Amino acid sequence: MLLQERHLxxxxxxxxRLDGTEGAAYLLLGKADIxxxxxxxxxxxxxxxxxxxxxxxEEMVSVSSQHVTWGTDSFVRLLxxxxxxxxxxxxxxxHPQGLQNFSGQDDANEPxxxxxVQNRNGTSGMMASLLLxxxxxxxxxxxxxxxxKFDCRKVSVVGMSLAIHPLEVHNRMPHEIWHRQALxxxxxxxxxxxxxxxxxxxxxxxxxxxAMLLARLGVGQLLLIDEDIVEPTNLNRLHGAKRADAxxxxxxxxxxxxxxxxxGLGVRPHFIRSWVGxxxxxxxxxxxxxxxxxxxxxxxxxxxxxxxxxYLVPLIxxxxxxxxxxxxxxxxxxxxxxxxxxxAPCLLCRNIVDxxxxxxxxxxxxxxxxxxxxxxxxxxxxxxxxAPAVVTFTxxxxxxxxxxxxxxxxxxxxxDGWCWxxxxxxxxxxxxxxxALPNPDCIICKxxxxxxxxxxxxxxxxxx
Amino acid sequence: xxxxxxxxxxxxxxxxxxxKEGRKPKATGPYRILIGNDRLEFVPYQIDDPIVTGRQLLxxxxxxxxxxxxxxxxxxxxxxxxxxxxxxxxxxxxGIEKFIAFRSDRSFRFLLDGRQFExxxxxxxxxxxxxxxxxxPATHGVWLIVxxxxxxxxxxxEFVDLSEPGVxxxxxxxxxxxxx
Ligand SMILES: [Zn+2]
Ligand SMILES: [Zn+2]
Numbered sequence: 112m113l114l115q116e117r118h119l120x121x122x123x124x125x126x127x128r129l130d131g132t133e134g135a136a137y138l139l140l141g142k143a144d145i146x147x148x149x150x151x152x153x154x155x156x157x158x159x160x161x162x163x164x165x166x167x168x169e170e171m172v173s174v175s176s177q178h179v180t181w182g183t184d185s186f187v188r189l190l191x192x193x194x195x196x197x198x199x200x201x202x203x204x205x206h207p208q209g210l211q212n213f214s215g216q217d218d219a220n221e222p223x224x225x226x227x228v229q230n231r232n233g234t235s236g237m238m239a240s241l242l243l244x245x246x247x248x249x250x251x252x253x254x255x256x257x258x259x260k261f262d263c264r265k266v267s268v269v270g271m272s273l274a275i276h277p278l279e280v281h282n283r284m285p286h287e288i289w290h291r292q293a294l295x296x297x298x299x300x301x302x303x304x305x306x307x308x309x310x311x312x313x314x315x316x317x318x319x320x321x322a323m324l325l326a327r328l329g330v331g332q333l334l335l336i337d338e339d340i341v342e343p344t345n346l347n348r349l350h351g352a353k354r355a356d357a358x359x360x361x362x363x364x365x366x367x368x369x370x371x372x373x374x375g376l377g378v379r380p381h382f383i384r385s386w387v388g389x390x391x392x393x394x395x396x397x398x399x400x401x402x403x404x405x406x407x408x409x410x411x412x413x414x415x416x417x418x419x420x421x422y423l424v425p426l427i428x429x430x431x432x433x434x435x436x437x438x439x440x441x442x443x444x445x446x447x448x449x450x451x452x453x454x455a456p457c458l459l460c461r462n463i464v465d466x467x468x469x470x471x472x473x474x475x476x477x478x479x480x481x482x483x484x485x486x487x488x489x490x491x492x493x494x495x496x497x498a499p500a501v502v503t504f505t506x507x508x509x510x511x512x513x514x515x516x517x518x519x520x521x522x523x524x525x526x527d528g529w530c531w532x533x534x535x536x537x538x539x540x541x542x543x544x545x546x547a548l549p550n551p552d553c554i555i556c557k558x559x560x561x562x563x564x565x566x567x568x569x570x571x572x573x574x575x
Numbered sequence: 576x577x578x579x580x581x582x583x584x585x586x587x588x589x590x591x592x593x594x595k596e597g598r599k600p601k602a603t604g605p606y607r608i609l610i611g612n613d614r615l616e617f618v619p620y621q622i623d624d625p626i627v628t629g630r631q632l633l634x635x636x637x638x639x640x641x642x643x644x645x646x647x648x649x650x651x652x653x654x655x656x657x658x659x660x661x662x663x664x665x666x667x668x669x670g671i672e673k674f675i676a677f678r679s680d681r682s683f684r685f686l687l688d689g690r691q692f693e694x695x696x697x698x699x700x701x702x703x704x705x706x707x708x709x710x711x712p713a714t715h716g717v718w719l720i721v722x723x724x725x726x727x728x729x730x731x732x733e734f735v736d737l738s739e740p741g742v743x744x745x746x747x748x749x750x751x752x753x754x755x
Binding site: 133135172177178179180181182183184186187188190191202204214215216217220221223224226227228229230231233234 | 688689708716718720725726728746747748749750751752753754755
């Protein structure tokens, strides 16, 4: 289960009352129905907090520090909404006295509610239950029938940072290899990294560097998405690529995956040679805990921008600008790392995506003949001269991005969580934080309809 | 007829009023009762004998032939209890004087918690639905699914008209829940 941080804050207010009694609230959840997880081939359902719904005060029947009893009329209204929008209903409660897990009372009472869910919405109706113990990790479970429930493997909180509460840790990493990393951050971070599923979209200069860094950091599962092959002109900056790869015209994803496997660190790479917006990538992307956007294509960025809000999968987007001056020096030499997640301004509002360029890319992808004609007639700008690229700057930008992940998981730079937008000017040694002027009506980042919405038709509410 | 009505007015015992006032109805008639049709239009009748059969009541309400009708006694809690033709009921015991007669030659179909039911009458109460769903009436609610609006909660004594177009869909569920 993934919770928006603002939802967790709101839920804590609702279920922890000042007088020390228990409280309860409802939650509407979107879902990511993953038919096949790329790493273990299992079917998984991710639940995404979409909307918090307080229980009307008049429905509260009785509360104490041990229990909370409430009427279910507004639950019925919620069931209707859940059915209409294909969402899952959830109930949330607390244990002020500190019991860490669901109680016998919870086990006894929740089946009645599940029965109500299924009586109204049919036997495919499910109900989630989230417990917020006074101290300790949130716990969640999903009822698929009054008799059958599954414990959520982990509860993640997405917002200013990425807090992950796993039920248990599998796949522990070989201790001695990451011992010195544990000396810096503690063994818990190593375990957490091992459990992570991280996507890397774009396996060029920044992407290959990001992938190799994440593998050596100990991330257990890496997803690589790119459609290009290795070319001789990539060899000066593509980590792991060899002359023979260019000669054999090997796909970049294949080369990077091979290098990761050859490290012998037990990191599991999974690669898809495709454009990120292709429906083939959906299951893999939805399986990820976080995604690095290392692509230079604007449509891909726009896709990931939406995806981050719909599926509560934070996007760490990387970019590099090198603008040499004819007179010498640089008018810009900046590595940029931007975190895109509910609460942060989106890439469109930051003007990082060029919508015109995205349109042209779309045209080139979907109607190559039209694109060629329009290019000839100078209606589209076309792929211009190649941009400058230097391996030290692309790699340094990848380092900045991976450090931002560590910040999100540990808060080592301070308790305020992620820096939404960091730009390092290499030639001036200046660390900048360029702000944004978000569009107050931005459907993606300023309104809440898409946050945690999960699966819907059409995918990401995008036509075409 | 007018004379009868006057007599009723002066002497007939209103059984429901007795129940409300907590006193026992008179041991002898006449008694005032109401018999309703499938649109729940109730007509007052008076009856002398406190112990009556279903057939007598159907006759009284001119529901003929009696064997093509079904008679229900409406109990306090909203439940309809069928009174068969030769079955007797004692007006003094129930504390309520309302009956409903349905023609039995047609039936109405509805869905309750996903199960299909046939019902002999045009109307059904919330409590009857709960009984049919085999849920505890005190702890469970019943709702009618309404498209485009909120689902309508049906009170125990509230009637739903099943004769409206479409198959009604009902569902039940706990009215309160407790987490510990
Ligand atoms: Zn925006
Ligand atoms: Zn509990």
